Structures are given as C-alpha cells and as structure tokens.
Amino acid sequence: MLNSTEHDKALLRGLATKDSQAIEQIYRSHYQMVQYLVLQNRGSEDDAADIFQEAMMVLFEKASNPSFELNCQLKTYLYAVCKHLWLKKLKLLKRQPIRVTDMEVAIPVDEDIELYEKQQQHFDIMEQALHKLGEPCKSLLEAYYIEKQHMQEIAARFLYTNANNAKTQKYKCLMRLKKLFFAQYKHNL
Amino acid sequence: MEDFILAEAIEKYVNGEMNASERAYFEEMRQNNPELDHQVAEQLFFLNELEKYSNLKNYTHTIHQTVSKLIDEGFINKNSLRGKAKLIYLWNRHRKTIAVAASIAGLVSILTGSILSFFNSGKNNNIKPLVEKIKEQDDKYRKLEVQIGQLNSSAQGTSTPKPRVESKFRATGFLIDTKNNFIVTSAHVLKEAPHQLVVENTKGEQYSATAIYINTEKDLAIIQIIDQDFDQLSPIPYSIKKGNGELGEQIYTLGFPKQEIVYGEGYVSAQNGYDMDSVYCQLSTSASEGNSGSPVINKKGEIIGIVSSKETNNEGVVFAVKSANIYAAIEDIQKNKDFKKIKIAQNGSLRGVDRVAQVKKVQEYIFMIKGN
Structure with missing residues (x-):
C-alpha cells in the first residue's frame, strides 16, 4: 500500500499520460468534496461538474510540466483550485458567496490558473484555425496530429494514391493552418 | 513547393x-x-x-x-452538458461518424474527379457539368465592383469589409432551410473547392460555408453557411416538390452563368435524364457554365429540380436532378443527432403570384457558390 503522497504522485503521472483510470480515481476520491463546496455556495450540481472538469484541466497542465512538484496533498490542491475557479464564476455571475470566510483560498493557485487560461486561449485559436481550414484539410491534419495515424493509413483512408501524395497534401494543409493560426495569434497578442 | x-x-x-x-x-x-x-x-x-x-x-x-461513465452510474449528477462541454461531448459521441464522414469527403473529392473526367472523357463527350471556371480578369473586375460597393457602404458606416475569397469557379445554390442555413447545390461543384467554400448573395456579400452532405451519384450536395455575419432570412417563398415535374410543364431557372443573376425559361421535356437515368429529368431551356445548382421552378413556385449538366452536342437539352432527391438527402442528414430537427420549406407563398414578382422574391435566396 502506497502512502498518500506516493499515491498522489502516481495518479498525477497517470494523468500526464491521459490514463483514464487515473482520471476516474481522482474523480471518485475528490468529486464529492468539490460538489459540497459548490452546493454550499449558491451553485448547482451542474456547476460542480463544470468546475471540477475545469480543475482537471488545470491539473493536467500542471502534471504535464516535467519539472512539476506537488507541495501539498492532491486533495488540498484540487480544493484550492476549485474554490478559486468557483469564486471567479460567482463574480462573473454577480452572485455573492454566502460563506465568505470558508471561501478564502488557502494556497496560491493564481499562477497555475493563469497558465491554464492562457493555454485554453491558444487551444481556442487553434480550434478556430482548424475550423476555418475546412475539409478535407481539417480531417487530414486531425488524423495525423491528433489521432496519430500513420501516413500509410491516412493515404488509405483519404484515398490518396500513396503515402507520399498524402504527405504533400498534409504539408500544404499544415502551411495553411499555420497562416490561419498566426493571423489570429498575433492579433490576440 | x-x-x-x-x-x-x-x-x-x-x-x-x-x-x-x-x-x-x-x-x-x-x-x-x-x-x-x-x-x-x-x-x-x-x-x-x-x-x-x-x-x-x-x-x-x-x-x-x-x-459520462460516472453520470451513467449516478456518481455525478449532471442534468445537462452545456456550452463547450456539450460540444466536445457531442464531438466525441460523433467522433466515429465524423471520421466516416471525413473519409467519405475524401472519397467524394476523388469520385467527383472521376465523374468529371467521365463527363469530359472522349467516350462520353455527350454531357457536361455546368460549373464555370473563373478567368482571373472576370474576378478582378468583380472585386473592383465590390470594393466600390464597400466603399460606398462604409462611407455610410454600415459594413466592415472582410477579405474576399479568390475564387476559381462559380456555380449556383439555393437556400432550403433558414434556421440552419442549408443550401442545395450540385455535388460536382464542391470538387472545385477543396480548401475554401463561400457563398455570395446578389449584393456581392460573401459568407463562409461548409459541406454537410455530398452525393456524387445523384450529383447533389447540401452545404451550410457557418458565417456568424450571416443574418437569418425571412421564411423561404418557394416550396420543394416531392413528386416529379409534369411533362410539358413550364419552368424557369435562376442562376449565375455570369457575375449577376440570370433568368432562364423552358419546359420539362422528358421524365428521365441522359441514358434514361431516373435520378434526373430533362429540360428544354438554356443553361451554361455557372448554372450548376440552379433551382428549376414551376409556375406555382415549387422547385422541381436542380440544374446539373447539359448535352454537349444538343443545345438546349439540360439535365436536372429531381427535387425528390433533396428529401432523401435531408433524411440522411437527420440521422445525425445535431440535425434532427431540420425542416425544409414545404409551404410556398408564390402560388398565383406573377412571374416577375416571384423572381423578385426568390432571388434573395439564390447564392453564387465560390471557393478555391
């Protein structure tokens, strides 16, 4: 039996590799706590699910960083992140939290959340760029870069005569995506 | 390179x-x-x-x-998946379908290619599709025209000009659903737009679009305007006929064989298309490159077909896909949960309206299809 710190570390390593069992375990261990927090503070069950999911994104960003170390228990960290996110949402909704004292954030998570938000912004820009790219470029690039299919498979799937043709097409699409991405990226700077 | x-x-x-x-x-x-x-x-x-x-x-x-698993178990109580989460959720659920659709899109672009070459090959020189490849000059002239238009309107402070898409072809399409902004056109048209697809209204405003459905066998495609700048139009004046057009019935077409909308007149000359193909009917009318995707409308304001091709050696013999095929296409699209509630115009408001007034109403719903 691992002690709790070792256990947390193992979970985070799993998270970094997108292991579904690690994700499920984190949900099972900590979701109730976050749901209670949100329900006690003018939120609904749906809000709780959204907040926890966002916290899982923050956690992924953090766990993917090779130099990452968790200085406290995973539970404490998740609680702090969710609190922070929920306070922000309440502010946005212009709802006052009732139990103000309980809602003070104990450990600093601002930077992590900022990092996550920045990443999310880049994600959105890429998503839009892909959308603007249109078909068949979008599917072709997704097959290669997201689904990680081999060029041979892609050539077969998109009915290119050979992998080389598919490759040339892929580069063409990639160049266009790059242009679209930077157009928006530089605009947002 | x-x-x-x-x-x-x-x-x-x-x-x-x-x-x-x-x-x-x-x-x-x-x-x-x-x-x-x-x-x-x-x-x-x-x-x-x-x-x-x-x-x-x-x-x-x-x-x-x-x-999803935890919701199914009841561990998480979530009633609705909303916003972005919902989109991603749907995306995931349809991931397989989307993959299939994508591979079909790939298939289609090659098939249309082969159909085109089939159309153009020496053996079957008898019919040709009616997409017009745009000459550069033509497009430049048009751009100039639009720029002037934009200058005028921006002087009034009404519009923000956006970059225009350089098109290498021109064809026609017509709106069938104002909620989802679905436009019907010919499948072979989309082969010309592997990168970018736009529709252009009679005012010269362009909106980006994406292919939803392509059926090369029936030379029928449905595209959707996905541009946020596109304002929803009022209900569609024409209806789409479920049955065939009558032999001898008077019809008219509206399309873009040139950079402005062109009206054409004729009649249904046969119930089947080239080589007795029952997907098509035969018209006697004039049509040229750019007319692909034009609606064929009867006296009552019902769309009975979509212009697809014409006989090369026999001027005035035009083939149009029968309108019933649009309903079949919609049924296919409805299998996708996102588009379950599509309703296409079944009650027209053109019965008894004279031709000139009909055309005036209809032309707002006819679009140039462009792209590269």
Whole structure:
C-alpha cells in the first residue's frame, strides 16, 4: 500500500499520460468534496461538474510540466483550485458567496490558473484555425496530429494514391493552418 | 513547393529523424541564414502549439468518457452538458461518424474527379457539368465592383469589409432551410473547392460555408453557411416538390452563368435524364457554365429540380436532378443527432403570384457558390 503522497504522485503521472483510470480515481476520491463546496455556495450540481472538469484541466497542465512538484496533498490542491475557479464564476455571475470566510483560498493557485487560461486561449485559436481550414484539410491534419495515424493509413483512408501524395497534401494543409493560426495569434497578442 | 521541403525538413529535425550529418548541415544552415532560422523557430513554435492542442484534445476526450461513465452510474449528477462541454461531448459521441464522414469527403473529392473526367472523357463527350471556371480578369473586375460597393457602404458606416475569397469557379445554390442555413447545390461543384467554400448573395456579400452532405451519384450536395455575419432570412417563398415535374410543364431557372443573376425559361421535356437515368429529368431551356445548382421552378413556385449538366452536342437539352432527391438527402442528414430537427420549406407563398414578382422574391435566396 502506497502512502498518500506516493499515491498522489502516481495518479498525477497517470494523468500526464491521459490514463483514464487515473482520471476516474481522482474523480471518485475528490468529486464529492468539490460538489459540497459548490452546493454550499449558491451553485448547482451542474456547476460542480463544470468546475471540477475545469480543475482537471488545470491539473493536467500542471502534471504535464516535467519539472512539476506537488507541495501539498492532491486533495488540498484540487480544493484550492476549485474554490478559486468557483469564486471567479460567482463574480462573473454577480452572485455573492454566502460563506465568505470558508471561501478564502488557502494556497496560491493564481499562477497555475493563469497558465491554464492562457493555454485554453491558444487551444481556442487553434480550434478556430482548424475550423476555418475546412475539409478535407481539417480531417487530414486531425488524423495525423491528433489521432496519430500513420501516413500509410491516412493515404488509405483519404484515398490518396500513396503515402507520399498524402504527405504533400498534409504539408500544404499544415502551411495553411499555420497562416490561419498566426493571423489570429498575433492579433490576440 | 520550397515551403514544403522546408516544412518536411523541420519536422524531421524536430522528430529526431535526421541522421547526424543531415542534422549538422541543417544546424549550420540555420546559423548562417537568419531568415531560415526565423522560419524554423516559427515552425517549431507552431508545431509545439499543435502538439499541445492535440494533447489537450485527447485528454478532454478521456475526461468526457470518464464523466459520462460516472453520470451513467449516478456518481455525478449532471442534468445537462452545456456550452463547450456539450460540444466536445457531442464531438466525441460523433467522433466515429465524423471520421466516416471525413473519409467519405475524401472519397467524394476523388469520385467527383472521376465523374468529371467521365463527363469530359472522349467516350462520353455527350454531357457536361455546368460549373464555370473563373478567368482571373472576370474576378478582378468583380472585386473592383465590390470594393466600390464597400466603399460606398462604409462611407455610410454600415459594413466592415472582410477579405474576399479568390475564387476559381462559380456555380449556383439555393437556400432550403433558414434556421440552419442549408443550401442545395450540385455535388460536382464542391470538387472545385477543396480548401475554401463561400457563398455570395446578389449584393456581392460573401459568407463562409461548409459541406454537410455530398452525393456524387445523384450529383447533389447540401452545404451550410457557418458565417456568424450571416443574418437569418425571412421564411423561404418557394416550396420543394416531392413528386416529379409534369411533362410539358413550364419552368424557369435562376442562376449565375455570369457575375449577376440570370433568368432562364423552358419546359420539362422528358421524365428521365441522359441514358434514361431516373435520378434526373430533362429540360428544354438554356443553361451554361455557372448554372450548376440552379433551382428549376414551376409556375406555382415549387422547385422541381436542380440544374446539373447539359448535352454537349444538343443545345438546349439540360439535365436536372429531381427535387425528390433533396428529401432523401435531408433524411440522411437527420440521422445525425445535431440535425434532427431540420425542416425544409414545404409551404410556398408564390402560388398565383406573377412571374416577375416571384423572381423578385426568390432571388434573395439564390447564392453564387465560390471557393478555391
């Protein structure tokens, strides 16, 4: 039996590799706590699910960083992140939290959340760029870069005569995506 | 082309697929050529962003699978998946379908290619599709015209000009659903737009669009306007006929064989198309390149067909896809949960209206299909 710190570390390593069992375990261990927090503070069950999911994104960003170390228990960290996110949402909704004292954030998570938000912004820009790219470029690039299919498979799937043709097409699409991405990226700077 | 070679080289470099000497050579080139170095840096940054995107996408996918499982178990109580979460959820649920659709899109572009070459091949020189490949000058003239138009309207402070799409062809399409902004056109038209697809209204305003459904066998496609700047139009004046047009029935067409909308008149001359193909009917009317996708409308304001091709050696013999095929296409599209509630115009408001007034009402719903 691992002690709790070792256990947390193992979970985070799993998270970094997108292991579904690690994700499920984190949900099972900590979701109730976050749901209670949100329900006690003018939120609904749906809000709780959204907040926890966002916290899982923050956690992924953090766990993917090779130099990452968790200085406290995973539970404490998740609680702090969710609190922070929920306070922000309440502010946005212009709802006052009732139990103000309980809602003070104990450990600093601002930077992590900022990092996550920045990443999310880049994600959105890429998503839009892909959308603007249109078909068949979008599917072709997704097959290669997201689904990680081999060029041979892609050539077969998109009915290119050979992998080389598919490759040339892929580069063409990639160049266009790059242009679209930077157009928006530089605009947002 | 040099761009691709560079891109390929950079990707090899990033993935560690270069051997020692290639690598040394590449790095030396980088050092001696600031321009190249900049391009490499930019490409590296971009590939890194793409990698992060892909990572997040796959991670989100796993999260959603887990959440769905926990919701099914009752561990998480969530009534509705909303906003972005919902989109991703739907995306995941339809991922397989989308993959299939994508491979069909690939298939289609090749099939349309072969159909085109079939149409154009020496053996079957008898019919030709009616997409017009745009000459550069024509487009430039048009652009100038639109620029002037935009200048005028921006002087009034009404519109914000956006970059126009350089089109290499022109065809026609017509709206069948004002809620989802679905437009019907000919499948062979989309072969010309592997990169970008736009529709242009009679005012010269362009809106980006995407293909929803392509059936090369019936030469029928449905595209959707996805541009947020597009304002919803009032209910469609024409209806779409479920049955065939009558033999001898008077019809008219509206399309873009040139850079402005053109009206054509004729009649249904046969119930089947070329070589007795029952998907099509035969018209006696004039049609030329650019008319592909034009609606064929009868006296009552019902659309009875979609212009597809004409006989090469027999002027005035035009083939149109029967309108009933639109209903079949819609049924197919409705299998996708996102589009379950599509309703297409079944009650027209043109019965008894004279021709000139009909055309005036209808032309707002006819679009030029362009792209590259």
